Amino acid sequence: MAFEPTNHKPAANPLRKLVSTLRDAGARHKERHTPTSFGFAFADRIDYLDGPRWDSVVGGQSIFLRRAMLRHIEQNGPVNIRPRYAMIFRGDEPVAAIAAQVVSVSGDRLKKESDSENSSRLKLLRKAVAPAKSKAVKNLQENILVAGNLLSWGFHGIAFANGLDQSELWPGVADALYRLRRAHKIHGQTDFVMVKDVTPAQSGLKKLERWSYRPMETEPNMVLKIDPSWRTYDDYLAALDAKYRRNARDQVKKLASAGCVVEPLTNLHGHSRRLHELYLNVIKNASVRLVTLPESYFAGLESALGSDFACNVVRRGDDIVGFVTALRDGETAIGYYIGFDREAAAGGLPIYLRLLHSTIGDAIRWKCKRLSLGRTALEPKAALGAKPEPMSIYLRHRFPLMNWLLRGVMGAVSHAEAPERSPFKVAAVSEAV
Numbered sequence: 001m002a003f004e005p006t007n008h009k010p011a012a013n014p015l016r017k018l019v020s021t022l023r024d025a026g027a028r029h030k031e032r033h034t035p036t037s038f039g040f041a042f043a044d045r046i047d048y049l050d051g052p053r054w055d056s057v058v059g060g061q062s063i064f065l066r067r068a069m070l071r072h073i074e075q076n077g078p079v080n081i082r083p084r085y086a087m088i089f090r091g092d093e094p095v096a097a098i099a100a101q102v103v104s105v106s107g108d109r110l111k112k113e114s115d116s117e118n119s120s121r122l123k124l125l126r127k128a129v130a131p132a133k134s135k136a137v138k139n140l141q142e143n144i145l146v147a148g149n150l151l152s153w154g155f156h157g158i159a160f161a162n163g164l165d166q167s168e169l170w171p172g173v174a175d176a177l178y179r180l181r182r183a184h185k186i187h188g189q190t191d192f193v194m195v196k197d198v199t200p201a202q203s204g205l206k207k208l209e210r211w212s213y214r215p216m217e218t219e220p221n222m223v224l225k226i227d228p229s230w231r232t233y234d235d236y237l238a239a240l241d242a243k244y245r246r247n248a249r250d251q252v253k254k255l256a257s258a259g260c261v262v263e264p265l266t267n268l269h270g271h272s273r274r275l276h277e278l279y280l281n282v283i284k285n286a287s288v289r290l291v292t293l294p295e296s297y298f299a300g301l302e303s304a305l306g307s308d309f310a311c312n313v314v315r316r317g318d319d320i321v322g323f324v325t326a327l328r329d330g331e332t333a334i335g336y337y338i339g340f341d342r343e344a345a346a347g348g349l350p351i352y353l354r355l356l357h358s359t360i361g362d363a364i365r366w367k368c369k370r371l372s373l374g375r376t377a378l379e380p381k382a383a384l385g386a387k388p389e390p391m392s393i394y395l396r397h398r399f400p401l402m403n404w405l406l407r408g409v410m411g412a413v414s415h416a417e418a419p420e421r422s423p424f425k426v427a428a429v430s431e432a433v
Helices: 014-032 051-058 067-076 120-138 166-187 233-239 242-257 268-283 297-308 342-346 351-365 378-383 400-412
Strands: 039-043 081-090 093-106 141-147 158-160 190-198 214-217 221-225 260-264 309-316 319-329 332-340 370-372 387-389 392-397
Touching: 039 166, 051 067, 051 081, 051 093, 051 158, 067 081, 067 297, 081 166, 093 166, 141 166, 158 166, 166 190, 221 378, 233 242, 233 351, 242 260, 242 351, 260 351, 268 297, 268 319, 268 332, 297 309, 297 319, 309 351, 319 342, 319 351, 332 342, 332 351, 342 351, 351 370, 351 378
Parallel strands: 141 190, 332 370
Antiparallel strands: 039 081, 081 093, 093 141, 093 158, 190 392, 214 392, 221 370, 221 387, 260 309, 309 319, 319 332
């Protein structure tokens, strides 16, 4: 009797697989505990470092790595973060720079999650630990070292010198973060280290995983490409199909009928208290709120960035009922913090949507190629024409066993997916170059 050949591969030897896994774990442990060949300079304030050398690495990269911005956050940032900086050298040459933050997280900054936002596995897990959760959260006090900026989204915490292979530099980043975490021990134990908001533009991340960092995808950044043919906001409106263009114009009519106007605001110092009230209206219901901006933040930001900062408000008479800030980061405009009167919005005023539209006008005025709108409120941003760009965090716990557990837990965490929307006329938007 003839037997047909099969393509089944023999089952992997479990013992051999275990030996290979243990061998690899041992090699990674040795690698993590072997000093790299890099040199380092560390500082608690940006002005303690050599300014021109810092600029030589971060120049032309993120606005959040500019010394003026970092100085502003030191002076006007949340009370529960401590900025930390590192420069990485190969010989005498600076090859990378890190702007990190140590954030102290307490239980009062975490709220009950909405079941609709989580997977079924997480719901079961939450139900199982519910009896202990309330007390644990109440007593929580954790320090987290973040390579990145908790006041923004995107890859804003690490810069690599131009022309260098990132995969060769990630071990230096991991070494620097290890040293920063150890140096902070005098202020309290720091268990978690996070590399925040890695994007597809970063390469060589397998080297970071060798140091037991585990990736977790988060909500995407919603990005609107600015067509080069758009010279004014009216050009953007003309590119929309009839339905979306009508909706945008109806927003203006509703606000006008309520006595509201949208206008730019400068000299924010005299409006700091009102802007802060509106900002708190938006963030107070957030399920996770690691940081809260102080009242001085927006006016200080205006002073630090000058013409790279804009603020638009919705004003009803003498009262500001909404505001949004925007930043110019090279060829990218960032629709930054927003705040509005929830009672007025609940009454039917499209304050939030109109403020989003105002950031498009700023992006076009600045001649930017893209508008970054962040990872909240995915539906209305998709309706503007924004498309999702993936982002991930890389997380590491100081205990090796916790890193092993994180692999399974992080794989079960779900995140919202951006809806598909096509608000433009067919073939109306040419490819941005």
